[in-house]
Amino acid sequence: MRIALFVTCVNDLMFPDTGKAVVTVLERLGHQVEFPLDQTCCGQMHANSGYRAETLPLVDNFVRTFSAYDAIVAPSASCVAMVRESYPRLAPSPALESVASRTFELSEFLVDRLGVTDVGARFPHRVTYHPTCHGLRMLRLGDRPRQLLEAVEGLTLSPLSGAEECCGFGGTFALKNPGVSGAMLADKCAAVCDTGAEYLAAADNSCLTHIGGGLSRSSAPVTPIHYAQILASR
């Protein structure tokens, strides 16, 4: 099985450790990972802001870059949702649908394709998990990330109240409606702090940047972390 890592543009620039963590976990499980350098951005921000014409070249680039692989694995629920749910609406073609059907969010790939929940990680900390909207309601990740976290040695998972509520990020929404976004953020940060967790884990670094920025602004003692980095820890 040829596995390609789709790291996503946000992770490439801002969170390289998340990409490294995916490589670590998959190699630990005995798989070889490739990183096709032609990959760039999935175009989610363009598409969700209404810039269809500007999105299409990025769709083409994704399909070209990844069509040779059996599985494309990404540490971002919203980018995978973009590829699997929105691409077929934007530019339907057999080649695109084939690539889209082979694109997985990390927890889907581990739990469904590899049949693994214990990836041999150790993380002796109290963690709470925020299920990001596109993972929850577009990919229907369900409890897959939780299954993976619960199998981590030493990890205590604290339930997050109002977990399924949006954090208020919403891509350009955070800039177009900063007040509403900030009000949603304040409630999410309060719920996170109430858990008493040291770490806030999620499947999307974009949402984590938003929540983490709110936590940092209020000097809250909670560190945002992509759950892949927890799975890579030992």
Add this chain to the structure above:
Amino acid sequence: MSGTGNIVTPLPFPTLARRELGDQQLRHNLRKATHTIRDKRLRVVGEVPDWEQLRMAGAAIKDDVLARLPSLLEQFEAAATAAGATVHWARDAAEACAVVADLVLATGTAEVVKVKSMATQEIGLNEALEAVGIHAVETDLAELIVQLADDTPSHILVPAIHYNRTQIRDIFLERMPGVDASSLTDDPPALAEAARRHLRARFLSTKVGISGANFAIADTGTLTVVESEGNGRMCLTLPETLISVVGIEKLLPTFADLEVFLQLLPRSSTGERMNPYTSLWTGVTPGDGPQTVHIVLVDNGRTDTLADPVGRQALRCIRCSACLNVCPVYERVGGHAYGSVYPGPIGAILSPQMSGEGANRTLPYASTLCGACFDACPVRIDIPQVLVHLRQSGVDASRGRPSAERTAMRTMSYVMRDRRRYAAALRAARRGAAPLRLVAGRRGALRRLPWPLSAWTSVRDAPLPPKQTFREWWTREHSS
């Protein structure tokens, strides 16, 4: 023909939202109310084993209606006319108001009682009647509160959701004629009793009732009103004349289709298994109820909406409000921020389509695309899909006009479609950010950025890129 009336927001959503966000009492009231209904809805929906099949059936029936709307409308008109009703057609809000005003004036009465109705709010009927000297009395408790307060509804189902009971008592004390100030507490039964006394006289004396309809049955010509209080039943049965204003998308093909919708609607809207009052009437029944029955079928932008293959699913809406109650944006700002009588997620896709291009441009952006509305919708309207579709239409319609956002999107698209340009841009971003490390805080976070990113740092810190991008790391690791 574009829709008119109270569906066009006077100010952009971000401006109105900012104003509403400042009201702490409003935020508190909304949070409490939406969470209560949200939890009730989840409980009663969970009891129905075939809920997903019901949703699919609801969507399929409504899609069938939309696919053959002209012939079903004619079928409805024929059946209702045969049963003794008079059917009128109105292209927009002004026409609909004129039809109703003429009908009321012809009866010689100066006061009408109203059943809660979104269609009449949409066309601005109360204001239009007032202009010709007719006073319309809202009889739904929440609509009455809003009317007494000289306010506008902020929710499709619970128009006074933005008030708590203390505020409602104050409104009654100040505005309700003949209210007994000494005994009025903010206890809900006491408030309901005051409203009952105020309204009872009206029910018994008023000659004309005005309603909307939840459903219009094509094969029988029957109209349906679903409600909780029984005040609607009073207005539908006691007056001599009944005038119903009905959007053309309210049709169901057959009487049997009610089976699906009378399960979907109460559980989705009030979180009840069954609503207390379901009134059905077919034209005139001699000697029983109103002896003069009029039905005004209103387009007001619905035909335009129907023409859009993606956007037309908004016309499946049965006005249950489930999407408002689960929406994190609505919960923070309330209905007035949307400017239209249709607020929340459904309003954000319905108002711009009904009003046509140019109006309501900011509403499709009043969402994080979190998807909670789609999951809650009993007729499976993919609201996030339509929001993105309307954003696309807006962007396409304004091509050619200069815009900083468009320039940024174009540039990013140009850079990101090519690996070399993309890698160079990442490098530049990483290097460009390096000096910012000197001003970053303890956690390596920035507290203030210039416009337009100042919107980001207004409430949150911004992270800095690390010293190496992922692809730089990968290339170095695999260079040997």
